[in-house]
Amino acid sequence: MATGDSTRHATIEDVARAAGVSRAAVSKVLRGAYGVSPDMRQRVTTAIKELGYRPRVSARGMRGATYTLGIEIPDFTNHFFAQIIDGANAELAGTPYQLIIAPADPVHPEGYRAIEALADRQVDGLVAVSPMVSSAWLEDLAPRIPLVMLGRHDENPQRYDTVVGDDDAGTQLVLSHLLELGHRDIVHLTLTEDITKCQPGTPHEIRLRRYQETMVEAGLADHVRVVRAEPGRHEAYKAAMALLESADRPTAIYAAHDETALGVLHAVAELGLTADDVSVVGYDDTDIAGHPQMSLTSVNQSGMEMGARAIALLLERIAGRTSPRRLTIAPRLVVRDSTAPPRQQESSSAHRQASTD
Numbered sequence: 001m002a003t004g005d006s007t008r009h010a011t012i013e014d015v016a017r018a019a020g021v022s023r024a025a026v027s028k029v030l031r032g033a034y035g036v037s038p039d040m041r042q043r044v045t046t047a048i049k050e051l052g053y054r055p056r057v058s059a060r061g062m063r064g065a066t067y068t069l070g071i072e073i074p075d076f077t078n079h080f081f082a083q084i085i086d087g088a089n090a091e092l093a094g095t096p097y098q099l100i101i102a103p104a105d106p107v108h109p110e111g112y113r114a115i116e117a118l119a120d121r122q123v124d125g126l127v128a129v130s131p132m133v134s135s136a137w138l139e140d141l142a143p144r145i146p147l148v149m150l151g152r153h154d155e156n157p158q159r160y161d162t163v164v165g166d167d168d169a170g171t172q173l174v175l176s177h178l179l180e181l182g183h184r185d186i187v188h189l190t191l192t193e194d195i196t197k198c199q200p201g202t203p204h205e206i207r208l209r210r211y212q213e214t215m216v217e218a219g220l221a222d223h224v225r226v227v228r229a230e231p232g233r234h235e236a237y238k239a240a241m242a243l244l245e246s247a248d249r250p251t252a253i254y255a256a257h258d259e260t261a262l263g264v265l266h267a268v269a270e271l272g273l274t275a276d277d278v279s280v281v282g283y284d285d286t287d288i289a290g291h292p293q294m295s296l297t298s299v300n301q302s303g304m305e306m307g308a309r310a311i312a313l314l315l316e317r318i319a320g321r322t323s324p325r326r327l328t329i330a331p332r333l334v335v336r337d338s339t340a341p342p343r344q345q346e347s348s349s350a351h352r353q354a355s356t357d
Helices: 014-018 023-031 039-051 057-066 079-092 110-118 136-143 169-181 203-219 234-242 258-270 302-321 343-356
Strands: 066-071 098-103 125-129 148-152 161-165 187-189 225-229 252-253 277-282 297-300 326-329 332-333
Touching: 014 023, 014 039, 014 187, 023 039, 023 110, 066 079, 066 110, 066 297, 079 098, 079 234, 079 258, 079 302, 098 110, 098 169, 110 125, 136 148, 148 302, 161 302, 169 187, 169 252, 169 277, 169 297, 187 203, 187 258, 203 225, 225 234, 225 297, 234 252, 234 258, 252 258, 258 277, 302 326, 332 343
Parallel strands: 066 098, 066 125, 125 148, 148 161, 161 326, 187 225, 187 252, 252 277, 277 297
Antiparallel strands: 297 332
16 A cells, blocks of 8 residues: 655555545544454554554644543533533633533443544543543553543552542541431442442442441441442432332431432432431532522532542643642531431430430
């Protein structure tokens, strides 16, 4: 395969034409992107070798002229991700950069496709919330495009940055609060195993593990109960209804995040129960958690700050920093009306007082 001009360097278009694929397909092979078929990879690799194609190192630097940054989020309906986007936009105020937002593909929720789509648009850098994407894949992608991951507790990433909440400390705040109120029958309503166990150190995996460990440390190993539900309020509502109508109804439910907790509150209200019957705690402290009709006790990990910090790190990467950084946002528990001492605890206290009198 000859380019027809020995003085001209082969271009990515030459490679695409020789391999019989699109320019985007060549780009995916060069990035080691997920989902490239062996046949396509072989054809592109052969064309690259025969044409002597070398990616231009300067091309990445020139991409800054696009002044666009990509942000991938798994779910537009989760209010916490709206906070992250607000924080990101606030950090970009006064800069020439614009955000391009890509949701995860519902058919392929792991996030590979959304990240690849943003990379193909030649954004200058990426912020992503993709717990199901492998760290090895991210390490391969990061040298080609500046990258910051949100909510991933990956061990020692070398080529990308991370911004995380302290999910261990946040869960400890939840359990300490409920135990101090007198709760013992505490259920953790979390997400499906493909989310909690997709990668070591995901937020929901850490919250689940800390819940189990804290219950055991409190001498409540026999009370450990984990219930799983698909993401979404309706699925959480159905799981909560089954719990609340069972013979062994818990006195408290620690929900995976606020969206799950709102589904639980729906079930609590529908059954005519109150926080005295079953306390509910969420995670993320989204805006709706503070609404008077919700008044949800929740862990605040400042989505606004997370989004702003991620963009700040990304701009540093674009400016030339190569050493990895990790920022951890300290959580705080915001106590509202959805938690109270369990009713039977109050009854027992009253009985003990009457016996003393």
